[in-house]
Amino acid sequence: MKTLSVLGSEIRKNWRFMLLNGVLFALLFQVAMLIALMVRFQAFPNYTTIYNWAEAVSVIIQSTPSIRDMAPIIWEEWLIEIGRMNYDYGTGISEWSLNVIPSRLLVLFFVGAMLSLCLAMVRRDTCQSGMSNTLRATTGVGTLLIAMTNATMSWVVCCATPTWVVGLAMLGVGVSSSLALEQLGPVLSGAGFVLLTAMIIGLAWRRARNDRDPEGVLAHA
Numbered sequence: 001m002k003t004l005s006v007l008g009s010e011i012r013k014n015w016r017f018m019l020l021n022g023v024l025f026a027l028l029f030q031v032a033m034l035i036a037l038m039v040r041f042q043a044f045p046n047y048t049t050i051y052n053w054a055e056a057v058s059v060i061i062q063s064t065p066s067i068r069d070m071a072p073i074i075w076e077e078w079l080i081e082i083g084r085m086n087y088d089y090g091t092g093i094s095e096w097s098l099n100v101i102p103s104r105l106l107v108l109f110f111v112g113a114m115l116s117l118c119l120a121m122v123r124r125d126t127c128q129s130g131m132s133n134t135l136r137a138t139t140g141v142g143t144l145l146i147a148m149t150n151a152t153m154s155w156v157v158c159c160a161t162p163t164w165v166v167g168l169a170m171l172g173v174g175v176s177s178s179l180a181l182e183q184l185g186p187v188l189s190g191a192g193f194v195l196l197t198a199m200i201i202g203l204a205w206r207r208a209r210n211d212r213d214p215e216g217v218l219a220h221a
Helices: 002-041 052-065 067-075 102-124 127-149 165-170 174-213
Strands: 047-050 081-086 093-100 154-155
Touching: 002 081, 002 093, 002 102, 002 154, 002 165, 002 174, 052 067, 081 127, 093 102, 102 127, 127 174, 154 165, 165 174
Parallel strands: none
Antiparallel strands: 047 081, 081 093, 093 154
């Protein structure tokens, strides 16, 4: 119970920064993906499409009888598409694009908020510098796993659908190998959330223990 009390206190202290950093993380990650696409393909985007996400969701809800089917469809619904159109093929084909998807923005928002809380707790933790570096590294790994698997870039070579493995293909991993790894996305993303959650709970537990034993008597008993 003391651990939960400490965790609640930390959230109350940092909720403004958590909200701000969550929004910034989600937005800056979209910018980073767009820059990565432009650098990789040495070209600027030449089209932007804004979709009526709210109307699309309304249509999905009205026309899909099963909630089980409704949720994954809404999850993948696009809000904005920014990319490069090649008009050498009739009306044009999108060679690459960044797809802004509200559900992924929400995931990234939570990642940014959790990361902000983790780092705030690490800074106030009294552990040795080596342990502090380990905590920061673990937090970074968890954040990387979630962010990487929630990338929404598309490339015509990778079937032109937004997926996190486009990033792997862009880095030089074979397209077939990248697509074979696509199904691991939820597992890796879940592992990232487990790491961040474990970090937050672990740091709260350490704070609760230190509050009970400020002189470290129990640790040396």
